Amino acid sequence: MKLLHSITELREARARIAPGTSVGFVPTMGYLHEGHLSLVAASKAACELTFVSIYVNPSQFGPNEDLASYPRDLERDLELLSTYGVDYVFFPSTEEIYPEGYKTWVEVSGISQRLCGASRPGHFRGVATIVLKLVNLVQPHSMFMGSKDFQQVLVLKTMLRDLNLQVNLVSCPIIREADGLAMSSRNSYLDSQQHQRALCLSSAIKAVQAAFRAGQRSVPALLEIAGETIGDRGRIDYLELVDPERLEPVTTVDDMSRLIMAVYIDKVRLIDNAALGEQL
Numbered sequence: 001m002k003l004l005h006s007i008t009e010l011r012e013a014r015a016r017i018a019p020g021t022s023v024g025f026v027p028t029m030g031y032l033h034e035g036h037l038s039l040v041a042a043s044k045a046a047c048e049l050t051f052v053s054i055y056v057n058p059s060q061f062g063p064n065e066d067l068a069s070y071p072r073d074l075e076r077d078l079e080l081l082s083t084y085g086v087d088y089v090f091f092p093s094t095e096e097i098y099p100e101g102y103k104t105w106v107e108v109s110g111i112s113q114r115l116c117g118a119s120r121p122g123h124f125r126g127v128a129t130i131v132l133k134l135v136n137l138v139q140p141h142s143m144f145m146g147s148k149d150f151q152q153v154l155v156l157k158t159m160l161r162d163l164n165l166q167v168n169l170v171s172c173p174i175i176r177e178a179d180g181l182a183m184s185s186r187n188s189y190l191d192s193q194q195h196q197r198a199l200c201l202s203s204a205i206k207a208v209q210a211a212f213r214a215g216q217r218s219v220p221a222l223l224e225i226a227g228e229t230i231g232d233r234g235r236i237d238y239l240e241l242v243d244p245e246r247l248e249p250v251t252t253v254d255d256m257s258r259l260i261m262a263v264y265i266d267k268v269r270l271i272d273n274a275a276l277g278e279q280l
């Protein structure tokens with residue numbers, strides 16, 4: 001596994017890859033868990049070479065968010081990636097990514113403004129900018145991302161399409177703990193009592209899916225079931241039933257309609273989503 005600290009090292013490594021070799025890319029902010037490793041496995045299964053980036057991107061965090069406390073363990077991440085047979089790991093410094101005088105930002109309008117974008121202004125501008133920079137450097141054929149960040153995937157698909165980038169974004173299934181909690185680096189903030197309360201997100205999804213299977217088609221009734229299931233275990237940031245392409249609220253539901261939510265467990269903000277027709 002080759003460790004690449006600088007953009008120069010990354011460019012040199014990329015230039016040495018024979019034309020026609022399929023390259024997969026998994027962008028991450030590190031503190032890897034089984035969700036990330038499932039993306040690595042998907043890349044390795046589909047592509048001849050796999051790049052992973054580890055970079056906690058400051059521009060996607062708001063001023064009062066958890067940039068400083070975001071969990072980091074580079075040594076452990078590198079060990080895991082090496083065990084998984086990753087070919088290249090890029091872990092740049094912020095001076096390398098946003099040098100003095102940095103001025104350029106990528107804005108995907110519309111879809112970036114709703115849901116997480118409304119609660120975290122500027123978040124998707126930061127995500128789109130860093131992912132465009134990374135894609136430009138790695139030049140992958142395919143990029144693998146988790147669908148826990150369902151809105152992020154749609155924002156980035158829109159960006160890739162609009163900027164004519166020939167990168168296939170593969171959205172991979174959410175990986176969950178045995179108890180249903182969607183895996184996230186931020187789960188490490190939860191103590192065991194908070195972890196128990198955090199199960200309200202997946203429980204809400206299960207309850208709504210069960211009601212949908214039993215014939216409930218009323219959007220207010222389905223949202224009420226979700227809200228009641230969350231109850232006082234968490235504080236809802238948003239909870240919506242949306243269409244899976246534009247993430248606009250729906251008035252009639254089908255199998256593909258998505259329950260999507262962000263819920264605070266004390267100060268920890270967790271997200272989750274699923275289609276009504278799925279079964280957790």
Ligand code: PAF
Nearest residue numbers: 027028029057127130149
């Ligand atoms: O999903 C993440 O971990 C981040 O938003 C990403 C895509 C690595 C960009 O910093």
